Amino acid sequence: MLALKPPSISFDKVLPCKKTHHRSPTPLLRSRRTAVAAAASGGGAATVAVVDSPTRVEILSEALPYIQQFRGKTIVVKYGGAAMKSLELQDSVVKDLVLLSCVGLRLVVIHGGGPEINSWLTRLNIQPQFLNGLRVTDAATMEIVEMVLVGKVNKSLVSLINRAGGTAVGLSGKDGRLLAPRPAPNSAGLGFVADVARVDPTILLPILSSGHIPVIASVAADEAGQGYNINADTVAGEIAAAVGAEKLILLTDVPGILEDRNDVASLVKEIDIKGVRKMVEMGKVAGGMIPKVTCCVRSLAQGVRTASIIDGRKPHSLLLELLTGDGAGTMITG
Template sequence: MKSEALQASVIADIVLLSCVGLHIVFVHGGGPEINQWLGRLNIQPNFLNGLRVTDASTMEIVSMVLVGKVNKNLVALINKAGATAVGLSGIDGRLLTARPSPNSAQLGFVGDIASVDPAILRPLIDNNHIPVIASVAADLSGQPYNINADTAAGELAAALGAEKLILLTDVAGILENRDDPKSLVREIDIKGVKKMIDDGKIAGGMIPKVNCCVRSLAQGVRTTSIIDGRLKHSLLLEILTDEGAGTMIAG
C-alpha cells in the first residue's frame, strides 16, 4: 500500500466488509517505512530467506515505525473511513509471546511465535471493532522481537478459529513460472505448494507466506489466500467473487 490512493482503497474495502458483518483482524508490517528510516540513519537493510536481519539498532527502528507510526496511521484511516479500529501490538495483553528464531545467530532479534493469547481481541471483535496489530512481540523476559507479519497473521488466524486468512502483498500470487505474470496459480492444495517449493518454483519472500498459510490450514483455518494488493479492490474480489484476486491455498 505504498500509494495513498491504493491505501485508501484497501481501507475502504476493510470498512465495507466490516459493515456487512465480517469480523476482520488486520495484522501489518511496515517494510518500506522501516527501510526509509534505516536509510536516514545510513543502516543497510539485510534479508535472509525473506526475513529482515534485525540487530539491536534495527529492532529499535522496527518498534518505533510499526507501533508508533504505521499502526497509528492505519487506525486513524480506518476510523476516518467510518469503522472503529483499535491499535495494538503483539506485546499488548501478551497477545503474542515470542521466542528466538532457530536462525537467531544470522537473523538477530527475529522471533518465532511461542504462544498466542487472543483474549484481548475477543471483546473487540464481539463489539464490531477492528483490531489493527503491529507485528512486534516480546519473550518472557520482555525482550522485543521483530515478527514476520504474515507469520503473526497466520498464528492469530489459527488461535481465533478464523474462517479465512488473506495475505495482501505486492505480487500477483503464486506463479507457475516466476518470470511469467500470466502463469498465476489460482487454486492449489498443501501438497501442491510443497512440491512447488521443492521444485524451486516458490522462493525468496514468498516462502514465509506459503509456509504460514500451510501452518494455519493445519491448525484449522479453512482457506488461505495470497492476493495482489496492487489490484484495486482486491479484497472485495477475493471474498465476494468466484475468480478471486490471487492464489487460494486450501487444505
C-alpha cells in the same frame, strides 16, 4: 508512512458473483466493462451514464451469497507491500475493510512496514541488512522497528479506518501478551528476530465481538521485556489459527502463485496443500514466496478453512477475493 488521506467510497469496481469461488465474469459484467472502457477512451461523461443506479444495485445484490457466507466469520488480513505504499491503494484497502466490517465480517489486520523502516534506518545512517529474507535486527534497529510499526504505521492505519467510518483498535503483539516470541533458529545472525511460540487471543475476542477491527503490529516481547521483530506473514498465520479464522488473506506485491514464475498468465487460482508442496519441491515456488506459502499451510493445518495470497496492487483486491467468483490471486485449501 501511511498517509492520512480520507478515502472516497465508490462501488463501481465491485464485480458480480455466484457461489463458485473462481469463474468468468457474467454477460452483464462483460458488457458493462466493454461499455466503460469504450467510454473512457472517448470521454468521461459517458462512463457515468453506463454505470446507472439499477446496474449498481444489481451488482451489489449479486454479492449477497458471499456476504451470507462470511457474515459473522473472522477474516485475518496481512496488509503490506505495494498496497501500503500507494495512496490510491491505501484508500482501496481501507474502503474494503470498512465495507466488509459494515456487512458483518469480523476482521483482524496485521501489518508490516518494511519500506518505512528502511527509510528511517537510512536517515540514521544505519544500513538495512537481511539474512535469508529476514531483517537483521540489532538493538538500534529494534528501536526503529518498534517506533515505525507501533508508533507510526499502526496509528496511521487505525486513523484511516476510523476516518472512513470503521472502528479500529491499535495493538501490538506485546499488548495483553498476545504473542509470545521464540528466538529464531539462527538468532545469532539475526539478532532480535523471533518466531511465534504462542498466541493468546484473549485480548482480541471482545474487540471482535464488539464489531471493532484490531490492527496489530508484528512485534512482541519476552518475559524480561526484550522486544522482538516477527515476520508479519508469520504473525498473521498464527493469529488466524488462534482465533479460528474462516480465512487468511496475504496482500502481496505479486499476482499469487504462478505455474511459471516468468508468466503472469500462469496464475494458479486454486490449489490444495498437497499441490503447493509439490510446487515447492519442483522449485516453482521459491524465494520470498516460500515463507508466505509456509504460513498459509501452517494456518490451514491448524484449522483455518482457506488461505489466499492475493495481488495487493489491484484496487479493491479484498472485495474481489471475498465477494466475487473471480478472486484476486491464489486460494489454498486444506
